[in-house]
Structures are given as C-alpha cells and as structure tokens.
Amino acid sequence: MKEGVLSTSSRIEGMGVSKILQLAQAARELRANGVSVIDLSAGQPDFDTPDNVKSAAKAAIDAGQTRYTALDGTAEMKDAVREKFRRDNNLSYERNEVMVGAGAKQLIFNAFMATLDAGDEVILPTPCWLSYFDIVKIAGAKPVAVSGQLEAGYKITPDQLRKAITPKSRWILLNSPSNPSGAVYSAAELAALLEVIADHPRLWVMADDVYEHIRFGDTPFATPAAIRPDLKQRILTVNAVSKAFAMTGWRLGYAGGAPELIRAMSVVQSQSTSNPCSVSQAAAVEALTGPQGFLDTARTAYARRRDILINGVSAIDGIEARAPEGSFFAFVRITDLLERQTPDGTILPDDNAVSDYLLDKAKVVTVPGSEFGLPGHLRLSFAVADTDLSLAVERMKTALDALQPVKEPAQ
Ligand SMILES: Cc1ncc(COP(=O)(O)O)c(C=O)c1O
Incomplete structure (x- = not known):
C-alpha cells in the first residue's frame, strides 16, 4: 500500500454513504442558500420525544445513571x-x-x-x-x-x-x-x-x-x-x-x-x-x-398526512399511488413518467433522474425506488407538516405536468 493511500476492506466494497443521506445533505445546502426546499426523504418522525420520556432521562442523569x-x-x-x-x-x-x-x-x-x-x-x-x-x-x-x-x-x-x-x-x-x-x-x-x-x-x-x-x-x-x-x-x-x-x-x-x-x-x-x-x-x-397516548396522537397525525399526500399525488398524471397501510412512507410507481422529456429537452430515463428533476425544478426531495431494490418508484415520506405536504404536492404536479412525451421520429 502506498503511503497515505487508503485501502478499504473488501467487506465494504461497492458501498457508499446512503443516497438518502446525500439527498438530505443536498437539501440542507440548498436551504442554507435561501432556497425553499421540502424534504420528503425523512425517515424519522418530525415530532418531539414525549415529555414524560424526556423527564425520565433527566431524572436518570440526576440520579447518576451515567x-x-x-x-x-x-x-x-x-x-x-x-x-x-x-x-x-x-x-x-x-x-x-x-x-x-x-x-x-x-x-x-x-x-x-x-x-x-x-x-x-x-x-x-x-x-x-x-x-x-x-x-x-x-x-x-x-x-x-x-x-x-x-x-x-x-x-x-x-x-x-x-x-x-x-x-x-x-x-x-x-x-x-x-x-x-x-x-x-x-x-x-x-x-x-x-x-x-x-x-x-x-x-x-x-x-x-x-x-x-x-x-x-x-x-x-x-x-x-x-x-x-x-x-x-x-x-x-x-x-x-x-x-x-x-x-x-x-x-x-x-x-x-x-x-x-x-x-x-x-x-x-x-x-x-x-x-x-x-x-x-x-x-x-x-x-x-x-x-402510551403519544402513539395515538402520532398515528392520527400520520393518517391525516397520508391522505393529503395520497389524494394529492394520485391526481398527478404518470403517478400510481397505493395508500400505505402503515409506516410514514408512500411508495409510488412512476414508470409512466420514464422517457418523458423535461422543458429543457432532457429525457428522464429512470427513477434517479425523476428524483433529481423534482429536486431541481420543484425543490422537493424524494428518494428513488432503486434505493430499496425496486426501480421505477419514488418513496415519499409524510412525516412532514401538513402545509409542507400540500405545497410539495402542488410543486410536484407543476413540475411533472411540464414533462412532454418524447415524440416518435417521423417515418
Ligand atoms: C425498516 C427499518 N428498520 C430499522 C430501522 C432502524 O431503526 P433504528 O433507528 O432503531 O436503528 C429503520 C430506520 O430507518 C427502518 O426503516
């Protein structure tokens, strides 16, 4: 091994930091530059930890459980x-x-x-x-x-x-x-x-x-x-x-x-x-x-947000959305959007390109289905405030409605 050149183990060969973390970073950078980005990549609740749980932690620290x-x-x-x-x-x-x-x-x-x-x-x-x-x-x-x-x-x-x-x-x-x-x-x-x-x-x-x-x-x-x-x-x-x-x-x-x-x-x-x-x-x-009351409070909020998201994206041409029965994610099929052309003439070949396009044009962060072993999809998190979700849907619709089917070459 050349001095100063890192040789990584075969154990982690081909692995990178997850795309989701990269997307979150891209969103943070855009936000730092004053761009209004809505992040639908979040894999975690947007609520605060319940107060009784925080109090138990504080008591444990004071009691020397350190x-x-x-x-x-x-x-x-x-x-x-x-x-x-x-x-x-x-x-x-x-x-x-x-x-x-x-x-x-x-x-x-x-x-x-x-x-x-x-x-x-x-x-x-x-x-x-x-x-x-x-x-x-x-x-x-x-x-x-x-x-x-x-x-x-x-x-x-x-x-x-x-x-x-x-x-x-x-x-x-x-x-x-x-x-x-x-x-x-x-x-x-x-x-x-x-x-x-x-x-x-x-x-x-x-x-x-x-x-x-x-x-x-x-x-x-x-x-x-x-x-x-x-x-x-x-x-x-x-x-x-x-x-x-x-x-x-x-x-x-x-x-x-x-x-x-x-x-x-x-x-x-x-x-x-x-x-x-x-x-x-x-x-x-x-x-x-x-x-255990927090569980119901959270569930009610997620259910409401799920409906906002699913009703919204179902009305977008090219998206097939199935209402999730659990978790705070919707997984939507976008195969009908593939091969469409953006207003500046770029063809969108796959879910990664559609996700990139949505970040660029709609300023909405989504995660490509390829990240979960099923290309041709996007994962949309609804662990996001109601108003942000509605706005995200609006922006996605505007950006996706602007796509054009690629014209068949004339015979
Ligand atoms: C299906 C699934 N299992 C496990 C985890 C990890 O949970 P924890 O944060 O408790 O390690 C996640 C987090 O995204 C998840 O989605």
Missing part, C-alpha cells in the same frame, strides 16, 4: 421490553431472551454478524430498507431479493418464498409495516409464509417490527413469533423506540429471541459499542411502560 450498564441492557430495561412484548404482542421472553442495543439497526447487525458466513444467503423481500442489503454483505453473506410488486401490494407470496429458498438460506427478513412500501402483512399472510419456513429448519426469521404502531387500516398488527409459537426459537423479533416514540436520536432498540442467539449477538456487541446509552435506556423504560 456509567456503563450491563452489556445487553439494564435489568429494568430488559423487564420493560419483556412487559412490552407480553402486553402488545402476547410474547413471553425470559431476561436471557432479550437484548437491548443502539437502535434496531444494531440488533440486526449483531444478529447477522453473529450467524452468517461466506456463502450464506439472506432472503430480502423487496422493496425493503437498503441497510439490510449492506449489513448482510458486511457480514460476508449474500442478499437474495424477492420482489413484491404494486399489484401484489408490494408483498411476497408463499410460492415466491418457496422458490427463493436454497440449502444456503439462513434468514428471511420480514418487515411489516414496511419501509418503503407501507405494506402490512395480515396474520393469515404471515402464517402462510411461516408454513413454508417451517419446512426449512436452517432458515431463521428476523421480524423487523419498528413501524408496529404506525398503522392506519383495520388489519391488526401481527408478528411472526406470536403466530407460530412452535417456531419462536428461530424467530428474532426486533423493535425499537425510535419510530414509535419519536426517539431516533436516542439510539435504543431491542430484540427477543432464542437464548443462544442472544448470547451470540452479545459477543458482537461486546466488541463494538458495549452497552447502549444508560440515559437512553432509562428513557426507553418510561416510553415502553409509561402512558
């Missing part, structure tokens, strides 16, 4: 997690079956690092959160995308899953409600997938339930371990206070699963971050066991 804690979470936090799983999900876990980490992401990272080897495969129903792909790759394994299209409500079928399973399949990741599609699997749909999984003892299930509380339809929330208690020993249920309680910055997630998996995950965490933040744990105990 030292290392048990590696995998304080006893109080683990018991709060157990209580939450029992109350909300009808799931019973012992203390040695739960683990607390710095966000859901760390639990996912721990689990994949602790269990995957080169050649192993992880089945990822797409569209999905891009981090799953990169974490699987960092762990040395291979992501296998199985695509749910708009017509299927962006969900995968048991048949698709059966075809994707090989002797190397080690995990399938189920995220419902989904980022980015907002799709929610019903208990019956999950049961049908679990029936396939039951036949493959080496295949484990990771249930990423971080959007559990952000749901709008009548479909009750369902989580795999509660549906198939007989498979609970190979299901890791991951959740976090991040999205539910507007606590993304506190970095606090948790998981329930088999004791041997939790032990292996603790090994990874012990040599990376050690315990999650002591103050955040105290705050999360209050979030999980204190008054």
Whole structure:
C-alpha cells in the first residue's frame, strides 16, 4: 500500500454513504442558500420525544445513571421490553431472551454478524430498507431479493418464498409495516409464509417490527413469533423506540429471541459499542411502560398526512399511488413518467433522474425506488407538516405536468 493511500476492506466494497443521506445533505445546502426546499426523504418522525420520556432521562442523569450498564441492557430495561412484548404482542421472553442495543439497526447487525458466513444467503423481500442489503454483505453473506410488486401490494407470496429458498438460506427478513412500501402483512399472510419456513429448519426469521404502531387500516398488527409459537426459537423479533416514540436520536432498540442467539449477538456487541446509552435506556423504560397516548396522537397525525399526500399525488398524471397501510412512507410507481422529456429537452430515463428533476425544478426531495431494490418508484415520506405536504404536492404536479412525451421520429 502506498503511503497515505487508503485501502478499504473488501467487506465494504461497492458501498457508499446512503443516497438518502446525500439527498438530505443536498437539501440542507440548498436551504442554507435561501432556497425553499421540502424534504420528503425523512425517515424519522418530525415530532418531539414525549415529555414524560424526556423527564425520565433527566431524572436518570440526576440520579447518576451515567456509567456503563450491563452489556445487553439494564435489568429494568430488559423487564420493560419483556412487559412490552407480553402486553402488545402476547410474547413471553425470559431476561436471557432479550437484548437491548443502539437502535434496531444494531440488533440486526449483531444478529447477522453473529450467524452468517461466506456463502450464506439472506432472503430480502423487496422493496425493503437498503441497510439490510449492506449489513448482510458486511457480514460476508449474500442478499437474495424477492420482489413484491404494486399489484401484489408490494408483498411476497408463499410460492415466491418457496422458490427463493436454497440449502444456503439462513434468514428471511420480514418487515411489516414496511419501509418503503407501507405494506402490512395480515396474520393469515404471515402464517402462510411461516408454513413454508417451517419446512426449512436452517432458515431463521428476523421480524423487523419498528413501524408496529404506525398503522392506519383495520388489519391488526401481527408478528411472526406470536403466530407460530412452535417456531419462536428461530424467530428474532426486533423493535425499537425510535419510530414509535419519536426517539431516533436516542439510539435504543431491542430484540427477543432464542437464548443462544442472544448470547451470540452479545459477543458482537461486546466488541463494538458495549452497552447502549444508560440515559437512553432509562428513557426507553418510561416510553415502553409509561402512558402510551403519544402513539395515538402520532398515528392520527400520520393518517391525516397520508391522505393529503395520497389524494394529492394520485391526481398527478404518470403517478400510481397505493395508500400505505402503515409506516410514514408512500411508495409510488412512476414508470409512466420514464422517457418523458423535461422543458429543457432532457429525457428522464429512470427513477434517479425523476428524483433529481423534482429536486431541481420543484425543490422537493424524494428518494428513488432503486434505493430499496425496486426501480421505477419514488418513496415519499409524510412525516412532514401538513402545509409542507400540500405545497410539495402542488410543486410536484407543476413540475411533472411540464414533462412532454418524447415524440416518435417521423417515418
Ligand atoms: C425498516 C427499518 N428498520 C430499522 C430501522 C432502524 O431503526 P433504528 O433507528 O432503531 O436503528 C429503520 C430506520 O430507518 C427502518 O426503516
């Protein structure tokens, strides 16, 4: 290696800082230059953390809870997690079956690092959160995308899953409600997938339930371990206070699963971050066991915003929008906009170009579907103030209505 020239590991080959962070940065720069930008790329609630949770954190600081804690979470936090799983999900876990980490992401990272080897495969129903792909790759394994299209409500079928399973399949990741599609699997749909999984003892299930509380339809929330208690020993249920309680910055997630998996995950965490933040744990105990009214307040606001966004974009020519049943994202198909021409004569070949055009002309930040493994789409966040959403829709309509179909060359 030449002195001063960085040689990065093959582990992170081809990976960059996520496009979403780049977009957020572009929006910040435009704003700093006085441009009015509306950011629909946000992956986090725009609400403040509830006051009772903030007070619990302040009390913890004053009480001196500022030292290392048990590696995998304080006893109080683990018991709060157990209580939450029992109350909300009808799931019973012992203390040695739960683990607390710095966000859901760390639990996912721990689990994949602790269990995957080169050649192993992880089945990822797409569209999905891009981090799953990169974490699987960092762990040395291979992501296998199985695509749910708009017509299927962006969900995968048991048949698709059966075809994707090989002797190397080690995990399938189920995220419902989904980022980015907002799709929610019903208990019956999950049961049908679990029936396939039951036949493959080496295949484990990771249930990423971080959007559990952000749901709008009548479909009750369902989580795999509660549906198939007989498979609970190979299901890791991951959740976090991040999205539910507007606590993304506190970095606090948790998981329930088999004791041997939790032990292996603790090994990874012990040599990376050690315990999650002591103050955040105290705050999360209050979030999980204190008054739960914030969840309804937030849900009502998201439902209203979802309607503003979906009604608005559905009226734009070239956009096909399906109302999401959960999460704070709408995933809209824009294949009809591709190959159209901008007023200055540029052809828009793909979702990245449409997203760039919207930033340039409408000053609205959107995330291309390619970022989630399903090109030809845009993800629009509605964790944004109502007035901003209405304005964003107006601006998008003006910019997209200005596109022209490319004329066929004369014969
Ligand atoms: C599906 C999904 N899982 C996990 C996370 C990460 O959650 P946390 O902030 O708790 O690490 C996100 C964040 O965007 C997400 O969208």
